[in-house]
Amino acid sequence: MVNILTVSTQPFEGQKPGTSGLRKRVKVFQQENYTENFIQAMLEAIPQADGGPKNATIVVGGDGRYYSDEVLQVIVKASLGQGVSKLIVGLNGIVSTPAASNIIRQRKATGGILLTASHNPGGPDYDFGIKYNCSNGGPAPESVTDKIYEISKTIKELKLGDAPKIDFSKLGTQQVGDLTIEVIDGVNDYVDLMKTIFDFDAIKEFFNNNKDFKMLFDGMNGVTGPYGRRLFVEEFGLDDSSVMRCVPLPDFGGAHPDPNLTYAHDLVETVDKKGLDFGAASDGDGDRNMIIGKKAFVTPSDSVAIIAHYAKDAIPYFKKHGVNGLARSMPTSQAIDLVAQKMNVEYFEVPTGWKFFGNLMDAGRCSICGEESFGTGSDHIREKDGLWAVLAWLSILAHVNKEKPAGVQDILQAHYQIYGRNFFSRYDYEEVDGKTAEDMVNRLRHQIEKKELIDKTINGFTIAKADDFEYLDPIDGSVSKKQGVRIIFKDGSRIIIRLSGTGSQGATVRLYVEKYSNDAKEYTHETQTALKPLIDVALELSELEKYTGRKEPTVIT
Template identity: 55%
Template sequence: MIKTIATKPYGDQKPGTSGLRKKVPVFQQENYAQNFIQSIFDSLEDFAGKTLVIGGDGRYFNREVIQIAIKMAAANGFGKVMVGKGGILSTPAASNLIRKYKAFGGIILSASHNPGGPTEDFGIKYNIGNGGPAPEKITDAIYARSRVIDSYKIVDAPEIDLDRVTTLTLDGMTVEIIDPVADYAELMEELFDFPAIRNLFSLGFHMVFDAMSAVTGPYAKEIIERRLGASEGTVRNFTPLPDFGGHHPDPNLVHAKELYDEMMSGGDAPDFGAASDGDGDRNLIIGRGIFVTPSDSLAVLAANAQLAPGYSKGIAGIARSMPTSMAADKVAEKRGIGIYETPTGWKFFGNLLDAGKVTICGEESAGTGSDHVREKDGLWAVLLWLNILAVRGESVEDIVTQHWATYGRNYYSRHDYEGVDSDAANGLMATLRDKLPSLSGTKIGDLTVETADDFAYHDPVDQSVSKNQGIRVLFEGGSRVVFRLSGTGTSGATLRVYIERYEPDANRHNLETQAALADLIAAAETLADIRARTGRDAPTVIT
């Protein structure tokens, strides 16, 4: 039976770059999740009788909200929902399901790389029919609706058994509980040379994959160990846990330090190390003795993609988020293909992918992907690296250093100041914006500002414009500093400062990164007065 429940709006349900993210106790408020889900449905048209994909990363409160979403989908007129067994679906796997089965869209329950648990983070994101995150016109409509919502519709029924692959009916709507891994694994077999990678492992190649007690565990276990023949134990922390084992499921050098230390331990270290995050869309790549920055990884993957069967005809173009290093630009320039610079947020790549303008996309925040889905895909990046290693027969370090010798090296680092007072962070950015018109020609130490602006993106496909996407200060010689506030946190503000220097001379490719960027780091402090405005003497995280 369908029930209409009276409710009152909450004023804080504005989606960020990756949906609505709040602490679990916020989502546990009366009707909070229901309001947002109903606001999604109220902002869509012509979905009666169509299919909705639902799944999440297994974090705390995942199962409860999936039950709510299923019953609300039935009450609002969907004809079918596809749900991952146990409520599990990695974000890229959900995108693949939407595309493969031509679903109307999907609800993904995740806060990505953020911590999980009773007092930690939760999130709800809507993906459209191309498999990608909802564009701003839809998220704006959802927010507008959430501010005036007065009721929601839900089916009054017992809870669904999520732990058994089956098909059943709920108030006239089909509910299909599916194996969350099968369709995704099948797609990976189509894209990559599994026999070549199997042969690599048979020759004694040693790899470590840390699933961080998050969603990619079942996917990596099935693909890397069972289908590719890596030894048992290659995939670590492979059981998704509601609190990610008490760890922070962010594949960076702080939260994956144990893996990093192992990979830097000398001649006995594994040949290849990798990790993925809470919902499976980010990746960490480390070779024996070398950490590969996400920006460099994007460039290397783009330069070598043709070695994998799914990309044997080459790639149409590359897209990167504005703060991502310009290493990929060098590949595009030398290959004579398009390069596109977008705001941060995977949704901005969707139009370019759908229009066939680009094949591979990446963000400096450890996200890489291609036109196989419309999300970044951590395990995909790992498998493409394995394919390249199998075909080239060289180490990660050799491949990266040869890449630098060919294209030049972009020294690059991101300094995060997490949990900064929001007013202080906004004040810092506002003051910087006020300075922009007068910065050109200014000298800061030995550096001279060439141009400075607040990045605005003009989408070449739909002509939409997205303003205020980050402050860029470009120096003579090709170096730059970028400032922006992140939209992925749940408390306070995160100030991100991106520092980059291009070095074409191969004799200068072995410098320590922070030392190579020291004058630019000092210039960023001078420009933004970070210490005084944030009260921080140093970044929370440096990557």
């Protein structure tokens, strides 16, 4: 029998979760009752259609970042207080975000609590995050996150079980009062799922027939390290040298676990220096990916388009189930739209946030989707999936190489020959002053409302359309407004400016530029060179330097 304690508390300002949950500095979560308040609000907000918290089964996992151990104990105490029936917890509390989505779906759980700030750095002076996933395995919709926020604003007392410290380092089931806690290996179920999607024998045969083909996977000291080692070393029989940084660390080894050319520079340099054929990285919680090859960087926009193009030929899952539709986030390049048109399937442009894809998938209208922010996935789960994308690329390489030798760059160029090339880049200005960033965006919104931008020509680019992206969800009828300023030119080029909510402090300004070319002579051009005239237009239109004080972006992707 466990005593349930009633503890007085008071609300904290700003416990409003976004699409990716609540992200703050560790020191914020360490305030007395701060974490307890939020987790209780989260449990109380479980949709009644799913039965609410009483007798719920909750999957718990995370990326193992600093402060996770303490929060795992809080989840146990709060679950006891709310009458949760069962917690399914990853060994040492570690489960990748895509693997957690799969476990929720496989076990028919009520939902999941994920302890992650995704690609943000970890450690005592950096970030922590908590998010709730619903019974479909996907991120909580606004109806749930809004309810969590409303509860957090009025909370006055906590119901906490007086439980001993739970050991999550041993597999098996233990009972604490009326709460069952099952500790599982978070890798096994995920690898079994991947075997139902991809032809592992074909990938192994490709490696065996191409002994000179060398790859390197970078786990970035995040959650996918054990998954990557299991797949590439144990399943495919590659040498240990084919993986790096595959031990999850609470501070990610002092590195920034974001798989892009800036933060995964160790991988990029190694692939370049050793002339490796294929490189891939995943982020802190395993839902993002980066793909590179010998002198080749695959933009996430191109990556999802190429996966869609080869899906039914190279990936058994899509041979069996078909491709029912394609989708991308609004800032992502329009490369996948061209594939959808050729395949004669419907395609969607949605706001940034994986929950929008989840609605389409649950309705059977989207099979493959992606975001330019290094997120790629399919309807096998309801989260983006970094290792899924890596396995998709290995499947494509295995398929293409049956005909003739081809590397990553060859696959890119062959794609451009069919569809043309969407040159695309994103400039991130991190931790800028939030108010001045808002002022910058509001100035553009004002110009759009007054129709001051239409037909304006800057450096040869004439504006055809300008708006603040608004999305009507075709499944649930919800409307999402102010999702990013879009400026579209008469030649089809686009500039998009939006503020990101994935940081823990300040604001991140994201500037996206895209230019389409069907001139084969341009397909091998360097991206930044090809886009420079358009980037200059974007900086002039936005007056970004004036508002942010930044001459250079923090990250270019």
